[in-house]
Amino acid sequence: DIQMTQSPSTLSASVGDRVSITCRASQSVSTWLAWYHQKPGKAPKLLISKASSLESGVPSRFSGSGSGTEFTLTISSLQPDDFATYYCQQYKTYSPGMFGQGTKVEIK
Amino acid sequence: EVQLLESGGALVQPGGSLRLSCVASGFTFSTYAMSWVRQAPGKGLEWVSTFIGSGDTTYYADSVMGRFTISRDNSKNTLFLQMDSLKVEDTAIYYCAKEKGYAVPPYSFDNWGQGTLVTVSS
Numbered sequence: 710d711i712q713m714t715q716s717p718s719t720l721s722a723s724v725g726d727r728v729s730i731t732c733r734a735s736q737s738v739s740t741w742l743a744w745y746h747q748k749p750g751k752a753p754k755l756l757i758s759k760a761s762s763l764e765s766g767v768p769s770r771f772s773g774s775g776s777g778t779e780f781t782l783t784i785s786s787l788q789p790d791d792f793a794t795y796y797c798q799q800y801k802t803y804s805p806g807m808f809g810q811g812t813k814v815e816i817k
Numbered sequence: 818e819v820q821l822l823e824s825g826g827a828l829v830q831p832g833g834s835l836r837l838s839c840v841a842s843g844f845t846f847s848t849y850a851m852s853w854v855r856q857a858p859g860k861g862l863e864w865v866s867t868f869i870g871s872g873d874t875t876y877y878a879d880s881v882m883g884r885f886t887i888s889r890d891n892s893k894n895t896l897f898l899q900m901d902s903l904k905v906e907d908t909a910i911y912y913c914a915k916e917k918g919y920a921v922p923p924y925s926f927d928n929w930g931q932g933t934l935v936t937v938s939s
Contacts, residue, residue, distance in 0.1 A: 745926075752912055764927070801923075803876040
């Protein structure tokens with residue numbers, strides 16, 4: 710099974726900061742990698758597919774990069790609406806560890 | 818507009834059964850793979866099961882294999898999850914999720930329901 714590991718688990722930042730979250734796969738997933746964010750009490754929302762393809766309606770301050778086993782989600786200028794938990798997901802295969810454990814972005 | 822509406826969550830005793838439903842609208846339901854993803858209280862997301870849009874291909878996480886059964890009724894645009902032999906560790910919000918593509922799954926999940934809470938406790 711492919712396992713996904715995110716770092717850091719928690720990230721403290723201020724509005725306007727540039728922040729990055731890393732996701733590592735236990736084996737290559739090519740670019741079959743998605744990013745989501747989730748706010749308390751809400752369902753996850755898809756931000757990026759295919760490692761770097763921004764979903765329609767998602768602000769351009771979000772960007773994704775990487776391939777193989779290492780991926781990065783970057784928010785160029787953190788906004789109040791961006792404080793949430795972020796998850797990466799590999800979709801090369803169905804496996805219990807499809808999702809990373811999450812990164813909580815909190816206000817510094 | 819795509820909408821996914823789950824129902825069926827409840828409080829159930831260990832060893833009990835429950836059937837979750839997810840009614841879909843706003844897209845050609847039969848074309849897309851549909852999945853259940855769960856989230857235990859205060860924890861991360863865990864993929865549970867997927868039913869491919871065409872044919873009868875299904876996938877399960879090891880943790881639910883043999884206890885849960887995913888099915889779908891394309892005539893009613895509805896996805897189901899039959900949950901038997903429930904354990905305390907199955908306690909979670911269960912989300913129904915639509916996959917983004919339909920050619921050769923898996924894909925990312927581009928639409929999610931609001932979730933339904935399953936609590937397994939004596």
